[in-house]
Amino acid sequence: MTLALELKDLRKSFGPAKIIQGVNLQIEKGERHAIIGPNGAGKSTLFNLISGRFFPSSGEVKLNGEVISGKRPFEINRMGLSRSFQVSNIFTNMTVRENVRCGVLYSMGYGMSFWRNIGNLKEVSQKTAQILDEVGLLDKANLPAASLPYADQRTLEIAITIAGGAEVILLDEPTAGMSHSETDRAVALIEKASQGKTLLIVEHDMGVVFGMADRISVLVYGEIIATGTPEEIRGDAKVREAYLGEDAQALEGVA
């Protein structure tokens, strides 16, 4: 088994508040893994620990076998992990094309030095156009990103995350605030774009989670109470208990 990500006894406290309390998780290369859990369970904090935004209080995170905990977000990104945010992280004053182009340039090692190696720009333009086409934003490429409707801005955020070329992708609530049809489009995009890559996704929409994930982990009060296939998770008594109420119905409702 080749592991893309490994979390070992990961812990994070803010003052006296223990938010992540000893998380162990192994995610295989190419796996689509979803993290679910009630509000405030620590899902975003876990993402922040993996992507380097927060340093763990103890424990470690490994990316492709190498310890990344303690490294800065840009270093972790260079090592092949890219994440999207709950709140869109796009450059609103640039066009849609320029936004994706930034991700492509970054993935090709140009950083923000757009003026260097002009000879390779054709490759950059082609790759940018290919991604825009894949995500269905080619016809909006020249519009300012700020002018896009909300769902398209979220799609652009996903496109930029993918454009970075990382093999391990973390998506934080990619369909939040979307209608049914927008969610369906976003899921199709994520499935297409994450082919052959490792995907870790935090998502509240149980239809999305149970339809897309190979395995699911359930985080409650900073602890993983269950990890398994969608079938195993649906039948797990502890999970059903943690999801009493509305979300339990959602668990039942998913095919």
Ligand SMILES: Nc1ncnc2c1ncn2[C@@H]1O[C@H](COP(=O)(O)OP(=O)(O)OP(=O)(O)O)[C@@H](O)[C@H]1O
């Ligand atoms: N920087 C911080 N300082 C102090 N407390 C924090 C900080 N970040 C998060 N927390 C607390 O950690 C807990 C978990 O928050 P987190 O956002 O990780 O949960 P979540 O599972 O992502 O929730 P949601 O599903 O609502 O997005 C919350 O009680 C939150 O107030």
